[in-house]
Amino acid sequence: MQVDLSYGRGMLPVRLPDDLDVTIVRKPPMPLLPDPVGAVAGALEAPVAARPIVEEARGAASACILVCDITRPAPNGLVLPPLLRALIAAGVEPARIRVLVATGLHRPNVGAELEELIGDPWVLRTVSVENHDARDDAAHVDLGATAAGTPVKIDRRFAGADLKIVTGLVEPHFMAGYSGGRKVMAPGVAHKDTITTFHSARFMAHPRADNCVLDGNPLHREQLEVAGKIGRVLAVNTVIDEQRRLSFVNFGEVVASHRDAVAFVERYAMVPVSRRFRTVVTSAAGYPLDKTYYQTVKGMVAPLEIVEPGGDLIIASECSEGMGSRAYVDAQRRLVGLGPDGFLADIGRKRFADVDEWQTQMQLKATRRARVHLYAPALKPEERALTGVEVVASVEAAVRASVRDSGDRHVAVIPEGPYVVPVHRPGP
Template sequence: MRVDLLYGKGTLPLDLPDAWDVTVIEKAAMPTLSDPAGAVTEALARPIGAPPLADSAVGAKTACILICDVTRPVPNGLLLPPLVRTLLDAGVPAEGITVLIATGLHRPNLGEERVEVVGDRWVLDTVRVENHDALDDDAHVDLGPTATGTPVRLDRRFVEADIRIATGLVEPHFMAGWSGGRKVIAPGVAHKDTITTFHNHRFMSHPRAVNCVLDGNPLHREQLAIVEKVGGALALNVVIDDRRRPCAVTYGEIVASHLAAVDFVRDYATVPVPRRFRTVVTSAAGYPLDKTYYQTVKGMVGPLDILENGGDLIIASECSEGMGSPAYVEAQRRLLSKGVDGFLEDIARKDFADIDEWQTQMQTRTMRRGRIHLHAPALRDGLALTGVARAPDLAAAVRASVARSGDRAVAVVPEGPYVIPVLAEDAA
């Protein structure tokens, strides 16, 4: 049989013997919006837990709209024009509106990449579009610590705006449970000290800091506390299918509107599976998530619940931009030099994580469960820093895994971390 994995801007075919017991784990068909633009307009007029945006914006002089950076396939060209037009019609001056790219600690999005992220030339020509910089001390407002001690410093442009709106994609997230909503604020426009505190070993090692879990998730708890510190916000959330088509739009008070989107997508994105497998094949979800090895780690963690101890996790990722940040490369070097246990012992002693080392920490979850095999022909120079096995021929890697285990049952997750398989007994 043939299975197509999301890979780069297309798919990567994987041919498997018909005699094998292949379980393809994917979402049920999602209903798509027949009129996405109309759905956004309707959401803005009929919000959840807040007045319509046209009413909220009356008398406002400034507004800040957060958007995700280039690592997320958010249809900003759909979301931003009605947001900006509604603000303008309500009397907010164009010079008072800022679209702020919530980069967290990622690099800025500039030039043609910025055009791609915004997705609409009129928006670029009408209002300011700027990048967040988590390392710029003066660009942040100190709001004091949360109850658990996380320092809360957020981008001044967002904190001091009369209207604060976060936009984003709601999908599984391997640390915060679900992306979107409050996560676009923190880490999206948070200072380095805020991000590196609630991404330290203590938070990341918590058993509830996993995909599709909000209750008891310490990252989610801190994000909600940070929303309270800033005085609340609004959010426009979108859910998409595996072909990047909009399926749902919610708008309103940031927490309530985000939960509404989570409620919609949860039963599609989490798929009960009756057993664990010795061989699991997955992807890094294709472009833009699979541009770096850093983001590829999400795909390694997604199917962890169904990987048998000592099994093989085989993942395909384009990695067109290489490993990721220099800070992440340094974290990977420490993993290789110290080993899994030594690396974890080292980072457990710190209140502030080093930038991007949390991604290396998440990789160790899968390394402790089984063997990781990476198909990423474009990576080349960085391959030795991954700490995983090379799989230049994807089909051959799968055949070798089946030969090692003697078990012809294979699980395939074509959409990578956008679909989270869970053992049926756990789901129940």
């Protein structure tokens, strides 16, 4: 049989032997909004725990809207035009409206990439669109610290705006439970000290810092406390299906509206599976998430609940931009040099994490449960040596070898990668 994995801007066909017992793990069919543009406009007029957008904006002298960076396939081209037109209709001057790309510690998005991210040339012509820079000390305002001691420093362009709005895609996130909402602010437009504190080893190692977990998640708790220090924030939350079509949109107070969006998406993203498998095949969710090996780690962590300990996890990722940041390459180099135990001992002593080393720590969750096999032909030989996993030339060959070695013909395939979180529910 043939299965198609999300890969780059298309699909990777994988031909599996017909004698295998293959379980395809994907979301149940999601409802689609027949008029996405109208749905966004309707959400702005019927908010959650807030007033309609025109009423919220009336009297505001300035507005700052956060959008996720290029690593998220957020439907900005649908959301931003009606949102901006509503603000302008309420009397906010276009020159006083700023769209801020919430890069966290990722690189800025510029040129054609920024055009793709924003999704509508009218937006770029009408308002200022800028990137957040977490390393620019002067660009942040200090709001104190959380009860756990996390310094709260936020981009002053957002913190100082009369009207603060975040937009985002709500989907499973392997540290924070779900993306979107409060996460667009922190780490989105937070200073590096804020980001590297709650991405430090002590937070990452917590068992509740996991996909689809909010209750008891220390990162979620910190993000909510950061949001509270910023003040009143509104949000436009979106959910898309496997073909990136709009399935849900709402608008309202950031915490309440995000909670409603999570309640919607968890019915689809969390997929019960009745058994565990010695062989699991997945993807890094395709473009834009699989542009780097850094983001590929999310695909390794998402299916762990259905992987038999010591089993084989085979993941396909285009990695068109290679490994990721130089800081991440350094973290992977330390992993290879120190070994897993040495690396964990090294990061466990730090108050502030080194940039991007948290992704290496999360990779160890996967490699300590399973043998990870990576199909990423775009990686250079020197990059493959830093992955810390086995690099394979063929997904099909890796599956055949796994089945042969395990003697188990049952194989699970997760075409959409980390956007689907299999949950082990034993049963017939």
